[in-house]
Amino acid sequence: MKIVEYQDYLIEKPLCLIYWNLDSNFDTIKKHLYENFEIREIKNLGDLIYWCKIALVSMVIIGAKKLEEIKELGNFLNEKLPVEKRREIFLIYILPETKTLDPKKTFLLSANLVISEDHIFDFERVYQKASQYWFDLYKDFKSFYEKLKEEF
Numbered sequence: 001m002k003i004v005e006y007q008d009y010l011i012e013k014p015l016c017l018i019y020w021n022l023d024s025n026f027d028t029i030k031k032h033l034y035e036n037f038e039i040r041e042i043k044n045l046g047d048l049i050y051w052c053k054i055a056l057v058s059m060v061i062i063g064a065k066k067l068e069e070i071k072e073l074g075n076f077l078n079e080k081l082p083v084e085k086r087r088e089i090f091l092i093y094i095l096p097e098t099k100t101l102d103p104k105k106t107f108l109l110s111a112n113l114v115i116s117e118d119h120i121f122d123f124e125r126v127y128q129k130a131s132q133y134w135f136d137l138y139k140d141f142k143s144f145y146e147k148l149k150e151e152f
Contacts, residue, residue: 004054012039014058017051021071022063022117024092029061032065032124045072052081056088063117067109078110090131101133 016037020026021145030039037059042048051057060077064070077086090111096117098105105114113130 001064004050007044008051008054011038013056014061015040015051015055017042017048018058018061018063019043019070020061020063021069022096023065024117024120026061026063026120029123031130033059033129038068045076048073050074052085057085058088058091061092061094065096067095067097074109080094092130094120101130 014037016033016039018026018029018039019042033039040051042051043088048060060071060073062070067074077089077091081089088111092113092115093109093111094117095103096118098114100114100116100119102114106112115125115126119126
């Protein structure tokens with residue numbers, strides 16, 4: 001288990017975790033997210049668990065050659081993490097052999113967005129489209145949920 005560093009508690013922006021095991025680099029993604037997110041690279045399940053315990057994770061990006069290699073990351077996010085925490089995480093998979101914005105693959109992975117590795121160059125536009133879709137989908141639920149929390 002990783003030793004907690006005091007700086008990890010001082011994060012002020014929403015936290016984005018990136019697991020990356022692709023031949024391409026993720027500079028385009030970091031460049032787009034840098035202003036609005038604190039970005040941390042994770043190497044394994046232990047890193048993911050660490051950050052989910054000590055910080056409010058807003059986004060997880062998983063770039064992998066094969067789904068099998070990151071199965072435990074997906075299982076943790078979708079099965080072990082409490083629903084109220086998971087609901088707040090925008091989950092993105094970047095895979096070499098997937099169709100960008102494929103709704104079926106997105107649903108099957110319990111993700112918010114899937115992107116082909118070939119389309120990383122267009123991350124900003126693809127992310128904008130997907131995040132707007134999810135915002136519109138959940139805005140009424142979140143509004144109702146917040147009112148309900150206030151009452152109790």
